[in-house]
Amino acid sequence: MESLEPILAQHSFFEGLDAEYLRVLVGCASNVRFAEGAYLFRTGEEAGHFYLIRQGRVALEIYAPQRPPIVVQTLEAGDILGWSWLIPPYRWRFDARAVEGTRAIALDGTCLRTKCEENHDLGYELLKRFVHITTQRLEATRLQLLDVYAPHV
Amino acid sequence: MPLTSDEAVKKSETLADPMCPQSFRVESVLRETHDTFTLNLQPAGNAEMPRFEPGQFSMLYVFGVGELPISISGDPEQARRLAYTVRSVGPATQALVSLRPGDWVGVRGPYGKPWPLEAAHGKDVLIVAGGIGLAPLRPAIFHVLHNRDDYVRLIVLYGARSPGDLLFRKELNAWGRSADTLVLTTVDYGGVNWRGRVGVVTTLFRHLRLHPDRTVVLVCGPEIMMNYVVAELEQHRGVSAADIYLSMERNMKCAVGFCGHCQYGPYFICKDGPVFSYQQVRGLMSKHEL
Numbered sequence: 001m002e003s004l005e006p007i008l009a010q011h012s013f014f015e016g017l018d019a020e021y022l023r024v025l026v027g028c029a030s031n032v033r034f035a036e037g038a039y040l041f042r043t044g045e046e047a048g049h050f051y052l053i054r055q056g057r058v059a060l061e062i063y064a065p066q067r068p069p070i071v072v073q074t075l076e077a078g079d080i081l082g083w084s085w086l087i088p089p090y091r092w093r094f095d096a097r098a099v100e101g102t103r104a105i106a107l108d109g110t111c112l113r114t115k116c117e118e119n120h121d122l123g124y125e126l127l128k129r130f131v132h133i134t135t136q137r138l139e140a141t142r143l144q145l146l147d148v149y150a151p152h153v
Numbered sequence: 154m155p156l157t158s159d160e161a162v163k164k165s166e167t168l169a170d171p172m173c174p175q176s177f178r179v180e181s182v183l184r185e186t187h188d189t190f191t192l193n194l195q196p197a198g199n200a201e202m203p204r205f206e207p208g209q210f211s212m213l214y215v216f217g218v219g220e221l222p223i224s225i226s227g228d229p230e231q232a233r234r235l236a237y238t239v240r241s242v243g244p245a246t247q248a249l250v251s252l253r254p255g256d257w258v259g260v261r262g263p264y265g266k267p268w269p270l271e272a273a274h275g276k277d278v279l280i281v282a283g284g285i286g287l288a289p290l291r292p293a294i295f296h297v298l299h300n301r302d303d304y305v306r307l308i309v310l311y312g313a314r315s316p317g318d319l320l321f322r323k324e325l326n327a328w329g330r331s332a333d334t335l336v337l338t339t340v341d342y343g344g345v346n347w348r349g350r351v352g353v354v355t356t357l358f359r360h361l362r363l364h365p366d367r368t369v370v371l372v373c374g375p376e377i378m379m380n381y382v383v384a385e386l387e388q389h390r391g392v393s394a395a396d397i398y399l400s401m402e403r404n405m406k407c408a409v410g411f412c413g414h415c416q417y418g419p420y421f422i423c424k425d426g427p428v429f430s431y432q433q434v435r436g437l438m439s440k441h442e443l
Contacts, residue, residue: 057348057350059343068344071345071347072351073352139355140352140355140356143377143381147314149283149312149318149341149378151242
């Protein structure tokens with residue numbers, strides 16, 4: 001069976017992470033697949049995982065009553081999906097749909113939270129990495145909100 | 154009232170005066186998106202075809218309506234045709250895109266500083282375009298593809314508002330199939346049936362491995378988008394301000410540096426630009442109300 005350790009080690013998200021911490025993470029990791037159109041998760045469900053996408057494309061959608069879902073972002077190979085597992089109340093704030101067949105590594109959030117409580121150094125390492133991603137997405141969302149390509153006379 | 158062919162030819166013979174338009178006949182008008190069209194123009198009669206460099210613009214005069222600065226969007230190696238891609242956003246641009254084959258347009262130019270394509274010889278060329286900003290960059294892309302041995306990688310990052318607003322979609326696909334060329338597109342708003350990327354243009358950088366010491370970047374789009382792009386390039390990708398070039402836009406009127414309408418700090422966009430290195434304009438871009 002393929003070990004997930006080299007895959008995690010090569011991912012930019014875990015660049016520079018201690019080998020000891022990587023081994024801890026591998027203990028919480030599993031391979032997952034989603035068929036085209038399948039939902040990885042939906043708004044309000046318990047956020048039990050985060051995902052390292054290895055192949056495919058996932059759309060993050062916000063459900064809006066009486067209109068089609070709004071796609072706010074797509075993620076693909078190399079991207080990290082999900083940080084709600086880290087922040088109480090650990091519920092997803094949006095839907096994630098596989099736009100095409102998608103392979104990913106799922107990291108168990110409950111398992112990780114326990115490990116982080118036991119080892120705050122690991123927790124801090126992970127937090128720094130997630131804050132970086134959160135900041136990037138916040139900046140992208142701000143630019144998106146500006147609607148810079150809208151016509152103005 | 155439109156000019157007759159004879160009148161148009163006569164007009165085209167007075168090119169020496171930079172304020173006097175040369176008459177061009179509309180060869181075709183291609184619908185690119187719901188509000189954006191490409192006009193292909195040919196000089197009247199046997200009048201000389203002006204040569205242009207990628208990144209330059211012309212003043213297009215719709216007779217009886219007004220004159221507009223429009224970037225040249227065509228292939229620089231097309232000897233008998235000038236192409237302009239125009240988004241209809243007001244009365245003058247609406248009049249321009251409403252022209253039909255056989256109609257006449259006044260053309261002054263080309264004017265302005267072009268993209269520094271010679272400075273990019275032996276390097277990677279990274280093109281970052283937003284919305285209609287792809288139009289002034291299109292001649293630079295054609296140039297690189299025509300002179301492939303002079304450059305290393307060609308990377309095109311293109312963001313538009315929605316899938317329906319993506320310009321030159323067939324060409325983007327064709328360019329992406331060329332050797333050593335990567336084309337990535339994204340839209341700010343995608344519907345549920347859109348299978349491509351959704352996210353602002355800066356999110357495309359995460360798919361790249363840049364070599365900052367051998368990359369020249371050409372950027373065109375709304376100024377606020379360019380601000381985000383240069384921040385990403387400088388702060389996160391290690392690209393020097395001297396290797397980043399931007400095409401700026403202001404209200405150009407005379408196009409030859411007389412009237413001052415397009416003054417931008419110490420520069421006139423029409424004469425000193427529209428292409429500037431980021432090093433030149435960095436201080437101006439962060440100044441409010443400029």
